Amino acid sequence: MPSDRPPRPAAPPADRSSARRDLERRLHDGPALRLSTLSIELGLAVVELRDPAARARLRRLQREVEVIAEELRDIGAAIYPPVLAAAGVGPALRAYAERRRLPLTVVAGPERFPDPVEAAAYFAVADALDADPGRAATVTVRREGANVVVWLSGGTSDGADSEVWIPCG
Amino acid sequence: MRVAVAEDGALFREGLVMLLQAAGHELVGAVPDGDALVALLATEPVDVAILDIRMPPGPDGGLTAAALLRASHPGTGLLLLSHYAETHYLMRILEIGSERIGYRLKERIAGVKVLSDTLQRIADGEIVIEPALAKRLVEAPRQADDPLSALTEREADVLRLMAEGRSNGGIAGELFVSGKAVEKHIASIFTKLDLPGDAAVHHRRVLAVLAYLRSRRVEG
Numbered sequence: 001m002p003s004d005r006p007p008r009p010a011a012p013p014a015d016r017s018s019a020r021r022d023l024e025r026r027l028h029d030g031p032a033l034r035l036s037t038l039s040i041e042l043g044l045a046v047v048e049l050r051d052p053a054a055r056a057r058l059r060r061l062q063r064e065v066e067v068i069a070e071e072l073r074d075i076g077a078a079i080y081p082p083v084l085a086a087a088g089v090g091p092a093l094r095a096y097a098e099r100r101r102l103p104l105t106v107v108a109g110p111e112r113f114p115d116p117v118e119a120a121a122y123f124a125v126a127d128a129l130d131a132d133p134g135r136a137a138t139v140t141v142r143r144e145g146a147n148v149v150v151w152l153s154g155g156t157s158d159g160a161d162s163e164v165w166i167p168c169g
Numbered sequence: 170m171r172v173a174v175a176e177d178g179a180l181f182r183e184g185l186v187m188l189l190q191a192a193g194h195e196l197v198g199a200v201p202d203g204d205a206l207v208a209l210l211a212t213e214p215v216d217v218a219i220l221d222i223r224m225p226p227g228p229d230g231g232l233t234a235a236a237l238l239r240a241s242h243p244g245t246g247l248l249l250l251s252h253y254a255e256t257h258y259l260m261r262i263l264e265i266g267s268e269r270i271g272y273r274l275k276e277r278i279a280g281v282k283v284l285s286d287t288l289q290r291i292a293d294g295e296i297v298i299e300p301a302l303a304k305r306l307v308e309a310p311r312q313a314d315d316p317l318s319a320l321t322e323r324e325a326d327v328l329r330l331m332a333e334g335r336s337n338g339g340i341a342g343e344l345f346v347s348g349k350a351v352e353k354h355i356a357s358i359f360t361k362l363d364l365p366g367d368a369a370v371h372h373r374r375v376l377a378v379l380a381y382l383r384s385r386r387v388e389g
Contacts, residue, residue, distance in 0.1 A: 028223070032252045033178045036275035040184035043279035047191045062279065069276045070301075073253065083257045086228070091257045098256060098305055 017080070017119035024080040032072055039065045081122065088112045089121045089141050096126055100133060108141040113148055117168045121150045124164045128152055143168065170216040170288060174199040175206035175234065176250070177224040181275065185219070192281040194288070202226060203234025210238060210245065216292045217246035221275075222258060229261075236265045246291035250275045254302040263296075267331070271297035319361045327354040 042062045049055050076082065077099075084092035090108030097104035112118070125139050137154040150164045172194050176182040179201070186199045197213045200206050202225040206218060218238060220231040227233055235247045246269040249262055254274050262272050271291045277299065278284045290297050320328065323344070330340040341351045 028252050033181055033275075036252065036279070037178070037181045037184050039276040039279035040181065040188055043281065043284075044184065044187055044191060047188075047281055066276055069252075069274070082253050083255050087257050095255055095257060101305075 015116040015119075017115045020080040020119065021085055021115060024076045024082065024085070027072060027076045027079070028082070032069060032076075035065055035069045035072065039069075080119070084118055084122050085115075089118050092118075092122050093125055093139060093141075096122075096129075100129075102129065102133065102137070104129070105138040106141075107138065111143065113143075113168055117148055117166050120166045121148055121164070124150050124166075125152055128162060170292060171195045171197055171214070172217050172219060172288065173197045173206060173209055173213070173215045174219045175201070175203055175224065175231065176219075176221040177201045178221070188279070188281065188284060192285045194285075203230040203237075206234050207237050207241075210242060214242070215245060217248055217288050219248045219250065222249050222251040222253075232258075232261055232265065235262070235270075239266050239270075244269070246270070246288070248273065248287060248291055248297075250278070254299040254305075256302070256306065259298065259302060267296060268294050268336075272302070273297065273299045274301070277301075320358060324354050324358050324361070327351060328358055331355070 039062055042058050042065065046055050046058050046062075049058065081092045081095060083095045088108075088110070090106050090110070093104065093106045093108070096102075097106070113121070121141055129137065137152060139153075140149075140151045142149055142151075144165075146167060146169065147165045148168045150166065151161065152163070153161045172189055174182060174185055174189070174196070176185065176199075182199050182201070186196055189196055197215050198206075198209045200209060203220065204226055206220065210218060218235075220235055222229055222231040224230045231249055235249060238245055238247060247266065248271040249258075250273060251258060252275060254272075259272055262270060269291055271287055273287060278287055287297050326344060327340055330343055337348055337351045337355070341348045344351070
């Protein structure tokens, strides 16, 4: 696992992680909450209506609202996973694998890093697995001196391991 | 049933209040944050408190308030609502309690029947988990060497009852064994499942829930 290759930075100089995090939060606080409220309003309307056909139509609308909320969650997670913000790289990668039913083994401590570092580490792995999903893989995230080192074993068709060093003051 | 609501989104809170009243529940109060809920329940007991996870105080004020309420009012049911259905939050909720507790998506409890069913199951002592999350957990790829297969039949019984939210005393009563015997079984389950000591509580609860869900084949 240790590498004798020279460290190479992965985070681009212009970091967008805080903007992405804010964008996901806006989805949560705005449209997502409005959809939940809309769903409640539809549920109330179902109670007030007597016509079975009208009630059935409202229930179909409610199902549609649920589908939209689910799609909004997927988009939000692609922008900045809520678990990454709440709990860091390890839990976020486990959530990523769980959603996609990937047999991903994640070895990561509870240590938190600055947003740009966590985002770089998370998206390095997620992008690699998005490009070639469905293969067994192990990912380890560890601090090594002034860097966070992300090591991905398997998960790509060529079977090569990949390693990313992210500067972390 | 007597209920109280804590949610910082005013429109959602008002809608939820109306839905609860339409379902025939007695609303003790509706407040915008966790601290106000804790203060309210200090004098007004409820059967179930409904809490948004992401509200003041702090980023996850609903979880903070839920932990306080569980300590001060262990018999009060807790329903945590969120826009997210994530294992991370489930684990944190199960650290607060593994009985009389629920975790559901906000837009999925928006009917009189589903809301009342959820509240009733929590009041009855059950764990209620958002079906989509439960399904994801059940369908997660299992390790080739499934550690649960190492459990004896009796240990599997203990694990199932833990997952149903029973206390150690309740498990002992159900299985006609002593409390000491139950503790021994639980220690053995931890060892066989190779649970790290520092994370035993939430791992124990999550694994118990997983085992329970798998055995029940819960549908999403």
